[in-house]
């Protein structure tokens with residue numbers, strides 16, 4: 001018997017998990033208890049949607065505002081190929097099969113679930129394993145024009161033009177889905193820091209950790225919020241030694257009720273992690289030759 005697969009809208013985890021789908025009789029998603037939550041990111045059942053069903057909240061509002069626009073221009077330019085950019089494209093395409101859509105992005109526009117980046121090292125996944133569909137294939141499927149590896153440098157909203165590193169482009173309607181930039185303490189030089197915010201960054205840290213010998217490393221993770229703790233756990237599971245630092249006294253301090261972080265304090269030590277609470281990083285030397 002096969003059951004309909006459901007996808008977590010927050011992190012992309014799919015029910016039933018591969019190991020469960022091997023089970024000839026996995027429980028249908030609707031029959032799971034109301035207390036069920038995503039094992040990867042923890043959101044509740046309501047945040048799951050059936051796979052391959054095109055539900056497109058927001059598309060109606062966006063398309064009707066485009067139809068009301070005084071310019072009546074049908075060409076949409078979306079900048080950014082993360083979850084936000086691709087979700088807008090899916091929503092528009094579902095409502096407007098013929099509208100012209102151009103996607104501009106400085107990466108390859110590959111479709112993947114970013115939350116996997118903080119759990120994939122220990123699973124030995126390569127960036128290619130994480131890509132669910134290449135940018136080129138996804139663009140063909142959505143019938144859009146793709147300008148990958150193209151960086152938007154400035155916007156002239158009066159004349160509705162974009163300046164990119166590959167030239168100028170005009171737009172009718174513009175969607176900016178640029179993501180966020182990390183808040184990096186001033187004491188770090190940008191080149192001394194590993195970013196795990198995209199597939200390229202993931203690939204670089206994976207290569208650096210593998211190194212010449214593949215020996216386990218000692219890694220400092222600064223920031224014990226949700227992603228810092230996840231990455232610390234992933235690195236430890238992968239066999240590395242981790243020191244997790246945070247200005248707060250306990251991991252996940254801003255996310256959990258006051259009594260919970262104390263229990264959490266014990267968790268990193270159990271996993272051969274060291275947690276240093278109440279530490280504000282003020283200075284850092286450059287990484288050693290080879291990164292670690």
Ligand SMILES: Cc1cc2nc3c(=O)[nH]c(=O)nc-3n(C[C@H](O)[C@H](O)[C@H](O)COP(=O)(O)OP(=O)(O)OC[C@H]3O[C@@H](n4cnc5c(N)ncnc54)[C@H](O)[C@@H]3O)c2cc1C
Nearest residue numbers: 041080081082083084105106107114115118151152178179
């Ligand atoms: C390691 C990690 C784990 C996470 N885990 C979770 C989780 O468990 N649960 C959860 O809910 N969230 C999680 N998040 C957060 C979530 O993944 C992000 O909030 C979400 O993916 C952001 O999507 P986005 O489309 O807004 O931005 P992004 O995915 O950052 O996409 C931005 C896009 O804009 C492009 N771009 C930027 N500037 C330009 C420019 N000037 N010109 C052209 N293109 C440009 C980029 O190339 C990219 O394609 C995690 C994030 C990380 C990094």
